[in-house]
Amino acid sequence: MDPAAPFMARVAMKARHFRAALGWGGAFGGGVLLALLCACLLAAPWVWSDGAYDRQDRAARHLPPVWWPHDDEQLDRLRSAARERAAAAESTLRGIPAEALTREAWTPSEQQVGQAMPSYLLGTDLFGRDVLVRCLAGGSVSLAVGLLAAGISVVVGTLWGALAAWRGGRTDALLMRTVDVLYGLPYVLLVVLVGVAADGVLDRIQESRSREARRQRESFVAASIELAPGDARTRASAESQALELYGTGALPGAFAQSVGMLTLAVAIGGVSWLTLARVVRGQVLSLKNRPFVEAARAVGVGPVRLFMRHLLPNLAGPVIVYATLTIPQAMLQESFLSFLGIGVRPPLPSWGNMVADGLGELNPVRSNWWLLVFPCLLLAATLLSLNLLGESLRAASDPRARTR
């Protein structure tokens, strides 16, 4: 085909022959990725609502996957978990508190225990949390951070590089030397710096909020005491009333978690746009001397429109390819940082901190291998499929590679 054809048109044409367009690697990558994404998205409502990813069942801790042979000790734990569940079911059925059952020395029948036998597809961890649920939740955290970071890096990198090449001269020198300097900084340091800065801001907000709440509570209490002086019970009741009205001013946990994730994405995105800026700069340098740019000028297209409508769309090919390869890179960095304990913070799961936990549980007596293997497998499959997909997109966009 005509090598001058635009990238997207080439991909579209080739997509009619899907195998030829992306090859088996791309098809496999796309398939695995799609399956994982679907699983995470479909699971999202029940994983995230009322914190299912952090629901603990102490009796059921350290259980292997349900399809794995259990030893006696594990079977004991399984049965004790089942007994507890059966008791809980009985107490709700009869409408009496669990302590009442204990007092009358109620024991579940064999049938009740069998029914209440928990089945964890991928086993449970130290706190009796479902590994499958945590894997799905961790996957969506990892994907979200990866996508967000890649998005940030694409936007910043494209604009930065394009602006440098378009303006040329001093602007170019200034922007690209900045890139060189940032290249020299270790990115872990940057991520930690951004994280600490965000924490500082959060702390300050938290502090001012709780100070404000305390002030309101105190004035409320003072006003109540003035209204009914001498009553001994006034103070305590006014205080509890004030607490109900104004709260402690603590930020909701979900807010802090989202801010943490956002910070991580910004930090990773903020260090991974550098290469893209260089790639885009090179592209724009060659594009801006192409005759169609001058032809567009000659029909009266202004500089802004020229940049937005004529130049940027021509960058779509390399940018899309690069973005596809940036997502796995960002996800890997997220996992790596979480593994080190400076990324996603528990109890929020991420494949990285789950791997770190699993590694800590590994010991010669009890391997507890499922805590390590499943997050690792999922992470590897995702990275592999994204890399295959990006690589075949890159191959499809390379005119020289299409003579096979």
Added chain:
Amino acid sequence: MSRAPATPLLEVLDLAVDFDRRDSTPLRAVEGVTFRLYPGQTLAIVGESGSGKSVTGLSLLGLQSPGRIARGRALWRESSSHDAEDLLSLRGDAIRAYRGGKIAMIFQEPMTSLNPVMRVGDQIAEAVRLHTDVSARDARSRAVDALAAVAIDEPHRRAREYPHQFSGGMRQRVMIAMAIACRPRVLIADEPTTALDATTQAQVLTLIDRLRREQRVAVILITHSLGLVAGHADVAAVMHSGRILEFAPANTILARPLHPYTVALLRCIPTIRGPIRQRLTTVRDLVRSVEPLSPGLAGHRPWWPNEFHEADRTRATVLIEPEEHHWVRVWADSKAPRGDWAIPGVQTTRIP
């Protein structure tokens, strides 16, 4: 010959363009170019590579960058009742209104002059919307009309296609469609047929000719081929080293060239009837051999840049008009007219 309106549409006066060099004095790419262009007329600017003909065309639209206008004016007169506007002094939106609106330009490389990721119809419609106050839908229908006007089959379908789906000749016709969609008064065609094969060349030139006739568009045809002058130009200017050497109606310049360079160029064209196995002579040799002749110049010495007599370096050159409507650049001397320079320009157009 017919009498066109007495006002020239465009009057270029003493245009000079410099290109700055890093470690040297600026390079003067265009020096003292002066001519008049009348509506409905095709002016061919003929010259070899680097003679400054393209820069002259680009300067009119303010696109000479990185070149710099050193001096000169380009006066635009919409009609005799309008005041003249100097194109070279316009900046920003003012000059952008001319680009593509009143003065359209066609470039040499049709293969690369269209944006590869924009549909052809959208590119034409964009040009229309930039210069006329029409809705997106109307602009699109005008784009389709323009494609039909340049004889592209199934214009509705082709407007939705991308440039790589067109052949070279078709792309050049698309460029022309884009140029005419806003109904410009002047069309600058910068070597429009150089990259095309002979058949397609003829189609494109016929198309430009038809526009000139039907819409009274004035055409500046920049070319290095004297063959185009014969069939497609009303007046011709021969350029070398950034200066106009000779300016005359096309017939005159082909039949009675006065400047040795023009004579040499014409002699370089191989003819079918000439002697067999004769070596084609180079222009440089020919200019030397022809130079002492020049009977029509009445004693003036024709200007030629390859002469580097010490005395010539500081000598001025001047355009003289030895016969009516025929200008030649000669070395200035006592016999030359002084005070003002002649402005070449002839109000001739071919009858349709």
